[in-house]
């Protein structure tokens with residue numbers, strides 16, 4: 001049995017520090033701008049996981065001094081009603097960030113709604129203009145979860161230049177933008193997905209391995225190169241034999257922590273970093289208003 005323990009990449013502690021720094025920045029900007037920053041989180045329906053995420057985001061906003069303009073809509077809200085709400089928020093001078101909490105009910109077109117958001121208020125960094133800026137390496141609002149991964153790696157001074165990075169998962173929310181950010185940091189990047197053949201061989205080549213899939217324990221110790229840095233983006237709710245439920249990532253933490261040099265916990269890793277980056281994007285948009 002391997003008794004070695006990995007170092008933890010503590011996203012919770014870093015996120016708290018970033019939020020405290022943002023609070024100070026807001027306090028220094030507020031006299032010039034004349035109002036606090038504002039974030040609008042739009043939620044449709046009653047998905048309990050989404051409701052918990054929205055509560056988390058709003059709590060973090062309050063703590064940092066960001067005003068919440070969130071709205072919760074019934075499940076039968078129409079596409080055009082939501083488009084009108086977004087248009088009004090685009091014009092609202094008190095609002096610096098707009099975020100549509102995903103997933104939306106199936107009959108709504110989430111992509112069309114994201115396109116309606118003013119790219120300068122795109123707190124989630126998912127508007128095509130901001131994704132395009134990322135592709136070109138231009139300044140812009142970056143997607144929160146991948147930005148949170150990069151910020152955490154930077155905090156622990158993980159060397160990326162010239163290293164082999166493997167991202168498992170190719171969603172537009174996490175895998176694809178993260179791949180571009182790792183490339184920007186001069187890593188050699190491989191992206192794997194559900195059609196990749198021999199996933200263990202791919203993951204084992206990684207100096208930096210990032211799992212963003214949504215499958216508990218997909219990544220086991222045998223799939224990890226000894227000494228690798230393992231970042232677990234996955235959030236999965238699982239139940240044990242007694243019916244108690246808990247959150248786990250995509251990485252089998254117990255076995256992998258004996259092999260990796262660094263590993264993120266779930267919860268307490270990328271989840272809190274995502275919220276911190278959301279607030280950071282909102283404050284970045286806010287700070288542009290002083291010009």
Ligand SMILES: NC(=O)c1ccc[n+]([C@@H]2O[C@H](COP(=O)([O-])OP(=O)(O)OC[C@H]3O[C@@H](n4cnc5c(N)ncnc54)[C@H](OP(=O)(O)O)[C@@H]3O)[C@@H](O)[C@H]2O)c1
Pocket residue numbers: 145168169170171172173174175192193194195196199212213214215218233234235236270271272274
């Ligand atoms: N920590 C956070 O703040 C945060 C934020 C966002 C998401 N998440 C979590 O991250 C996970 C991924 O989210 P997402 O939105 O990116 O999910 P998603 O849109 O469902 O994408 C999942 C990706 O995983 C790939 N995949 C599925 N099964 C696979 C397998 N057996 N082997 C290799 N790849 C496989 C899929 O491949 P195909 O493209 O071929 O289908 C897809 O690219 C979820 O657990 C989600 O809850 C966490």
